[in-house]
Structures are given as structure tokens and as C-alpha cells.
Amino acid sequence: xxxxxxxxxxxxxxxxxxxxxxxxxxxxxxxxxxxxxxxxxxxxxxxxxxxxxxxxxxxxxxxxxxxxxxxxxxxxxxxxxxxxxxxxxxxxxxxxxxxxxxxxxxxxxxxxxxxxxxxxxxxxxxxxxxxxxxxxxxxxxxxxxxxxxxxxxxxxxxxxxxxxxxxxxxxxxxxxxxxxxxxxxxxxxxxxxxxxxxxxxxxxxxxxxxxxxxxxxxxxxxxxxxxxxxxxxxxxxxxxxxxxxxxxxxxxxxxxxxxxxxxxxxxxxxxxxxxxxxxxxxxxxxxxxxxxxxxxxxxxxxxxxxxxxxxxxxxxxxxxxxxxxxxxxxxxxxxxxxxxxxxxxxxxxxxxxxxxxxxxxxx
Numbered sequence: 001x002x003x004x005x006x007x008x009x010x011x012x013x014x015x016x017x018x019x020x021x022x023x024x025x026x027x028x029x030x031x032x033x034x035x036x037x038x039x040x041x042x043x044x045x046x047x048x049x050x051x052x053x054x055x056x057x058x059x060x061x062x063x064x065x066x067x068x069x070x071x072x073x074x075x076x077x078x079x080x081x082x083x084x085x086x087x088x089x090x091x092x093x094x095x096x097x098x099x100x101x102x103x104x105x106x107x108x109x110x111x112x113x114x115x116x117x118x119x120x121x122x123x124x125x126x127x128x129x130x131x132x133x134x135x136x137x138x139x140x141x142x143x144x145x146x147x148x149x150x151x152x153x154x155x156x157x158x159x160x161x162x163x164x165x166x167x168x169x170x171x172x173x174x175x176x177x178x179x180x181x182x183x184x185x186x187x188x189x190x191x192x193x194x195x196x197x198x199x200x201x202x203x204x205x206x207x208x209x210x211x212x213x214x215x216x217x218x219x220x221x222x223x224x225x226x227x228x229x230x231x232x233x234x235x236x237x238x239x240x241x242x243x244x245x246x247x248x249x250x251x252x253x254x255x256x257x258x259x260x261x262x263x264x265x266x267x268x269x270x271x272x273x274x275x276x277x278x279x280x281x282x283x284x285x286x287x288x289x290x291x292x293x294x295x296x297x298x299x300x301x302x303x304x305x306x307x308x309x310x311x312x313x314x315x316x317x318x319x320x321x322x323x324x325x326x327x328x329x330x331x332x333x334x335x336x337x338x339x340x341x342x343x344x345x346x347x348x349x350x351x352x353x354x355x356x357x358x359x360x361x362x363x
Contacts, residue, residue: 001038001050005058007345008037008338009066018067018131025055025129026137026156028170037338045150045174048141049074052127063088067132072106078126078140081106085128092132102130104280105155108163109138111279113153115286116164116184117309119177120144121151137169149174151310164276165190171310184289186305193275195302196292200267200278207264210295263288 012021024030035047038054056070063069069088072081082103089099106128114123121142130136138155152172160167166185184193199207263283272278279289296302 001054002058004038004342004345004351005054006062008034008341009055009059009068010062011341011344012337013066013068019133019135021068022129022131022135022137023156023158025139026154026158026169028152028154028172031139031152031154032172033338037342045141045143048139048150048152049125052125052139056127064092068129069131070127070129072127074125078110078124081126081128085130098134102128102134102136105136105157105163106138108276108280109153109155109167110140111285112163112167112185113140113142115279115284115289117153118182118184118286118290119151119308119310120146120181164193164279166309168309168311173310176310177308180306181308182290182293183305183307183309184293185309186307188303188305188307189293191302192293192296192304195296195300196289197272197275197278199292199295200264201271202268204265204268207268207295208261210299211261211264211291213299214291214294257287259283260287260291264291 009021012024016024025034031051032047035051038051052070053073056073059066059068059070071084071088072078085103085106086099088094089096089102106126110123110126119142121144123140123142125141127139128136129139134157136157139152140155141150141152143150151174154169154171155167156169158169164185165187168185183189199210263281266283267278267281267288270281272281278284293304297304
């Protein structure tokens with residue numbers, strides 16, 4: 001995988017440039033196709049970790065020549081991503097602002113997918129690709145231990161307008177989630193996000209009064225939706241059970257969370273100017289986001305999206321045997337480019353034949 005990966009990267013960078021390679025690696029279809037060329041099972045979660053590790057190793061020592069850099073990886077290696085980016089920034093004499101921006105994008109992409117996309121998948125792999133010109137991409141993966149399935153998240157700096165609202169280039173999954181997913185990156189969650197910021201820019205005691213309502217009723221939120229409080233108090237939003245019974249915080253025990261209270265107090269002290277600033281604060285995670293989202297929706301009626309944001313699945317259907325539509329034009333284009341790269345590579349005829357056969361099977 002390393003030898004063939006090195007040949008393919010060198011050819012693609014020579015023909016299209018490092019920025020175009022960064023753009024392509026952020027495409028779930030392209031990434032999946034490349035993994036197949038390099039002899040890995042297309043229908044396996046290990047493709048992500050093995051492929052990124054092979055690519056990282058394949059360009060080792062050639063990074064400056066290619067203008068292409070790969071940081072991070074699986075487990076403990078993923079947590080060293082900021083350090084690796086900083087080291088490359090120093091070696092390349094990049095301006096501190098540019099290096100810090102790359103580190104920030106790496107950290108925020110991981111925080112978004114662990115806190116704003118609450119789909120039941122915990123991140124365990126994070127790879128950050130970037131070029132000398134500043135183009136970057138993120139490929140990270142999470143695991144759902146209960147379902148024993150993985151999900152891959154793709155980010156690209158190409159035409160990225162916002163790190164918060166619908167920032168993904170695509171999300172690859174074996175199956176769409178049948179449970180309701182709290183998706184705070186959705187455009188439909190805009191009012192909920194705005195109200196969350198409004199809460200922490202207001203009075204801490206007023207926010208805690210709302211949290212106390214959640215604490216008293218956290219074990220029976222579906223019943224809480226239908227409650228009517230004295231007309232001199234708040235009237236709760238009347239939602240149908242079908243819309244809310246699988247909300248991620250239905251069984252959350254807020255009464256046990258002194259840490260949550262501390263984080264909310266710190267947020268009220270810091271007065272974040274927008275939702276991105278709120279999210280980047282140290283200590284803010286999935287539980288804080290869930291609490292603010294729930295207050296916004298249950299008490300004040302600002303609905304959040306519960307739609308799974310995954311937009312890609314395997315070409316022949318997920319592991320639940322349900323087929324999904326495929327962008328055949330993009331798929332065929334990816335296969336054609338990779339085929340030409342293999343044909344131009346300096347590898348044995350046997351290796352070329354094997355790689356081209358795997359591409360043919362993929363199509």
C-alpha cells in the first residue's frame with residue numbers, strides 16, 4: 001500500500017497539484033476508491049485508518065517536494081495532530097497566523113463531530129491533510145460500540161464558508177441512523193443555536209432556573225412536553241411524542257452534573273459572541289450543547305434538527321442491505337483518474353494488473 005500510494009500521489013500531484021489532491025482526498029467517493037486501489041476491503045471500517053497511515057508513510061521524506069503534509073492518525077496519534085501541524089509550520093517557516101489557523105481548523109472539526117453531531121459515534125481517528133498553499137482537509141472516523149459500526153467524516157477547505165453550519169464535504173456510513181440524531185450543524189438548527197448563545201450571554205441565575213426545570217423532569221421529558229404550567233409561569237412547547245421521544249437527552253440526569261453547572265457559569269462569564277466561539281471554549285462538550293439545545297427547544301420552542309446528516313453510503317447498499325443512490329458520474333471519474341495514475345506508476349506489471357482489476361470490480 002505504501003509503495004503504490006507513493007507512486008499514485010506523486011503522479012496526481014505532478015498532474016493536478018497538491019491543492020487538488022487535498023480536495024480529492026476530502027471526497028468520500030474518491031477516498032473509498034483510492035483505498036480499493038491500494039488493496040483494502042472497500043466495505044470495512046479499517047480502510048480509513050490503514051489508508052491514512054499508508055499515505056502518511058508513503059510521502060515521508062517527500063513532503064517538501066510534493067508540497068503536501070499529513071498529520072494525525074488513530075488513537076493517541078490523533079491527539080498529536082496539533083503538535084505535528086505546529087512542527088511543520090516551524091520547518092516551513094510558515095507565518096504563525098497561518099499555522100495557528102490550521103491547528104484551529106483541526107481542533108474545531110473534531111469538536112464539531114463529537115459535540116454538534118450527536119449520532120452515537122465516538123471519534124477515535126483524526127487525520128489532517130494540508131498543502132503549502134493553505135488548502136486543508138480532515139478525514140476522521142467514529143465508532144458506535146453498541147452497533148459495532150464506524151462512520152467517516154470528511155471536511156474540505158474548498159468553498160467552506162462556515163465551520164458550524166453544514167460544514168461537511170460528506171459523511172460515509174454503513175447505515176443511516178434509525179434513531180433520532182441531534183444535529184446542531186443543520187441549517188434547521190439555526191434558531192436553536194442562536195438561542196443557546198443568547199442564554200449564555202444573559203444572566204446565569206436565569207439560565208439555571210431553566211436548567212432546574214430540566215433537572216426536575218429529565219426522567220420523563222416526553223410527558224413534560226404536554227405539561228401546562230400556571231399561566232403566570234412558562235408554557236412548555238407541546239410536541240408530539242414521535243418528534244421527541246428519542247432525543248439524546250431524554251434519560252440525561254442533569255441533577256448529577258455539577259461540572260455542567262460550572263461550564264455554564266464560565267460561559268456566562270466569557271460572553272461568547274457567536275455559536276462557534278461558544279463551542280471553542282474549553283470544557284464545552286456534548287453535554288453542554290445538549291443542555292442548551294434542550295432548554296431552547298423544550299421551554300422556548302426553538303427546534304433543533306434530529307436528522308442524520310450522513311449523505312453517503314456504500315455503492316451497493318449498507319450492511320442493512322438497503323441500497324442508496326450513487327453519483328455515478330463522480331464515481332466513474334474517480335475510477336478513471338486512478339486507473340490512469342496506476343498505468344503511469346513505476347510498479348511491476350503484476351501490481352498494475354492487480355490494482356486495475358480491483359478498480360474494475362469497484363465499478
